[in-house]
Amino acid sequence: MGGLIPLTVRDLKRWYRNPVSAVVGVIQPIFWIVLFGSAFDIAKFAGANTPAIFEGAPDYITYLMGGILTIIGLFTGMFSGINIIWDRRLGILQRLLMAPINRASIVFSRILSSVVRIFIQVAILFGIAFVMPNGLKIVNGISIIDVVILISAVLMISFIFSSLFSIIAVRTTKMETVFGIVNLINLPLMFASYAMFPPDLMATWLSNVAKYNPVSWSSQSIRMVLIHGSLTSSEAHTVLIYMLGLLALSVFMLVMTYIVSNREIRE
Amino acid sequence: MDNSIEIENLTKIYSGRVTAVDNVSLKIGRGMIYGLLGQNGAGKSTLIKILTGVLKPTSGTARIAGNDLNKDSLKIRRITGVVPQDLTTDGDLSGRENLKLVAELYDVPKKEAEERIEVLLKMVDLYDVRNRHASAYSGGMRKRLELVCGLVNTPEVLFLDEPTLGLDVTTRENLWSYIRSIQKEFKITIILTTHYLDEVDSLADKLSIIDHGKIIISGTSEELKKSLNGDIITLKLKNDDEINKIGEFKNATEIKLMENKEIRMKVSNSDEILPVLMKYLSDNSISPESINIRKPSLDEVFIEYTGRNINAEQENKDYAKFMRAR
Numbered sequence: 001m002g003g004l005i006p007l008t009v010r011d012l013k014r015w016y017r018n019p020v021s022a023v024v025g026v027i028q029p030i031f032w033i034v035l036f037g038s039a040f041d042i043a044k045f046a047g048a049n050t051p052a053i054f055e056g057a058p059d060y061i062t063y064l065m066g067g068i069l070t071i072i073g074l075f076t077g078m079f080s081g082i083n084i085i086w087d088r089r090l091g092i093l094q095r096l097l098m099a100p101i102n103r104a105s106i107v108f109s110r111i112l113s114s115v116v117r118i119f120i121q122v123a124i125l126f127g128i129a130f131v132m133p134n135g136l137k138i139v140n141g142i143s144i145i146d147v148v149i150l151i152s153a154v155l156m157i158s159f160i161f162s163s164l165f166s167i168i169a170v171r172t173t174k175m176e177t178v179f180g181i182v183n184l185i186n187l188p189l190m191f192a193s194y195a196m197f198p199p200d201l202m203a204t205w206l207s208n209v210a211k212y213n214p215v216s217w218s219s220q221s222i223r224m225v226l227i228h229g230s231l232t233s234s235e236a237h238t239v240l241i242y243m244l245g246l247l248a249l250s251v252f253m254l255v256m257t258y259i260v261s262n263r264e265i266r267e
Numbered sequence: 268m269d270n271s272i273e274i275e276n277l278t279k280i281y282s283g284r285v286t287a288v289d290n291v292s293l294k295i296g297r298g299m300i301y302g303l304l305g306q307n308g309a310g311k312s313t314l315i316k317i318l319t320g321v322l323k324p325t326s327g328t329a330r331i332a333g334n335d336l337n338k339d340s341l342k343i344r345r346i347t348g349v350v351p352q353d354l355t356t357d358g359d360l361s362g363r364e365n366l367k368l369v370a371e372l373y374d375v376p377k378k379e380a381e382e383r384i385e386v387l388l389k390m391v392d393l394y395d396v397r398n399r400h401a402s403a404y405s406g407g408m409r410k411r412l413e414l415v416c417g418l419v420n421t422p423e424v425l426f427l428d429e430p431t432l433g434l435d436v437t438t439r440e441n442l443w444s445y446i447r448s449i450q451k452e453f454k455i456t457i458i459l460t461t462h463y464l465d466e467v468d469s470l471a472d473k474l475s476i477i478d479h480g481k482i483i484i485s486g487t488s489e490e491l492k493k494s495l496n497g498d499i500i501t502l503k504l505k506n507d508d509e510i511n512k513i514g515e516f517k518n519a520t521e522i523k524l525m526e527n528k529e530i531r532m533k534v535s536n537s538d539e540i541l542p543v544l545m546k547y548l549s550d551n552s553i554s555p556e557s558i559n560i561r562k563p564s565l566d567e568v569f570i571e572y573t574g575r576n577i578n579a580e581q582e583n584k585d586y587a588k589f590m591r592a593r
């Protein structure tokens with residue numbers, strides 16, 4: 001995979017040098033947490049029943065954290081696709097296609113840099129959630145294993161969506177294609193999941209659909225380690241299933257991206 | 268093996284309709300500057316994109332330094348350098364960063380890359396602006412940056428697709444001397460496409476005329492001029508009557524009617540034929556609006572083999588195209 005690291009570095013350079021995209025990248029998590037977490041505090045209605053409805057969370061922000069971390073992956077992932085199209089439009093892709101590198105690394109560098117960006121946003125988000133008044137409360141402590149689970153979930157969900165949008169961008173010259181797909185799938189994926197609301201607040205059919213949504217898997221895994229700290233064996237079992245689901249999907253996307261980008265990428 | 272490039276029956280049909288490269292076969296010797304001369308849309312860029320692995324051919328193949336295009340694409344990309352017609356540098360990176368990125372993509376060792384980049388930047392007078400973003404370069408500076416991007420990996424074969432398009436006269440001539448010196452110094456094979464006749468005339472050891480995707484004729488500039496077998500006389504006439512009469516002039520080896528009542532006449536030696544022609548004109552009371560005598564030139568060669576003038580309607584298109592390329 002020669003070219004992977006230099007191309008990733010280049011992509012990140014372009015990102016942090018562009019004041020707009022860098023600032024947006026920092027502000028976006030603030031919006032997420034402030035808007036959804038506090039302006040939108042649905043736990044108010046639950047009152048003392050909050051922990052019962054929100055799976056043990058002391059408040060809505062703490063419940064929401066796992067969902068927001070996942071949604072950042074979902075929405076930032078599209079930039080990997082958009083940047084590939086930009087490169088095609090600007091002619092830069094032609095230079096990369098002439099270079100003696102495995103063409104998959106052109107696409108994987110985009111995915112990698114978008115994963116790095118997502119991690120930076122996630123770190124900022126955590127910082128804000130802790131310091132803001134009535135913010136994130138980790139009541140039951142957090143272990144190394146919890147942190148590993150949290151990081152892996154964010155890693156996998158960002159990888160899955162970044163590669164999805166990259167595959168779409170491998171041949172198209174139109175930004176509209178990516179935006180269209182984003183509009184088509186992002187909101188349904190977000191709402192038909194446990195990212196923002198627990199199953200008890202959903203229509204039964206919706207909660208049944210949400211069960212199979214990877215956005216739910218990642219949200220739930222992160223949420224469970226944040227809320228419960230050390231997991232009981234049945235909780236651990238649930239998290240394990242979710243994580244295996246994410247892993248399987250990641251491996252599938254990895255193979256697909258490799259094959260599609262090697263064969264199909266066009267000038 | 269003394270051929271650097273061997274192209275065999277190469278064809279490219281875009282989206283099943285446009286035949287951009289039509290069954291091209293060509294051998295290009297090692298260490299020469301080879302010109303591909305053709306008008307807009309002739310298929311030059313498409314041919315280069317195929318040879319550099321950017322596009323897949325519809326059929327046919329080519330060998331570059333012994334490597335098969337369809338099998339050893341990676342190896343070919345390693346030993347070729349390309350300066351495409353479109354800009355391919357990253358405007359968000361500085362000139363030096365662009366070159367560094369290219370060096371990394373070609374696995375040039377770090378130390379070596381740094382030295383080479385400095386030499387190259389100085390060679391094209393960009394050293395002073397090396398840390399400025401490429402988007403802040405002028406069109407000519409950007410084009411020069413493109414040129415050295417194609418040299419970072421010290422290629423065995425260098426493709427230059429319209430390298431001087433849109434450059435001013437001085438920069439063009441500087442670039443020509445760069446190209447010559449690169450070729451001498453590194454002993455590389457250079458394939459150069461252009462629609463500037465003076466460019467192939469001054470640079471190319473050999474050339475091919477390409478039209479509608481086909482190679483029409485190949486040879487050295489001298490050979491092509493000789494193949495015209497004599498000089499060209501063009502006459503602009505007023506009516507069909509005059510045209511019919513001039514058609515019976517016996518001392519021309521060939522007489523062709525061009526657009527706008529223009530007659531293009533080939534004669535073995537214009538110095539001897541001209542007095543005879545003048546007498547014929549006055550005897551038949553033909554009075555042309557203009558008479559023009561030309562010794563063989565690449566212009567004439569191009570008209571002879573394609574039936575069209577390469578410069579007509581070309582120059583104004585150039586500017587538009589150059590602006591688009593930016």
Ligand SMILES: Nc1ncnc2c1ncn2[C@@H]1O[C@H](COP(=O)(O)OP(=O)(O)OP(=O)(O)O)[C@@H](O)[C@H]1O
Binds near residue numbers: 311
């Ligand atoms: N991506 C494409 N899809 C469809 N047709 C194309 C594409 N690229 C080029 N063509 C067509 O192929 C033909 C050859 O184009 P090409 O760019 O190779 O010409 P060229 O000789 O480089 O011309 P110019 O001097 O304008 O650069 C043209 O008719 C052009 O319209």
Ligand SMILES: [Mg+2]
Binds near residue numbers: 313352
């Ligand atoms: Mg071209």
